[in-house]
Amino acid sequence: MINNASFHKRPHLKTRIEKDGHILEYLPSYSTDLNPIEKKLFQAKSSGMKYHCTEIPFLKSI
Secondary structure: OEOOOHHHHOHHHHHHHHHOOOOOOEOOOOOHHHOHHHHHHHHHHHHHHHHOOOOHHHHHHO
């Protein structure tokens, strides 16, 4: 399972993966539910904006 980056869609990549007996599956274009880091980024952005914080220790504590 890979994202939709243009370099993942090159024909030789698909050929190689299928030749090795695998099936190539692409993630939806924007899949926040399948990407756990998105939830943490949202928390960090909203907390940081709320407090106008630029302190690294505070951001690490989120």
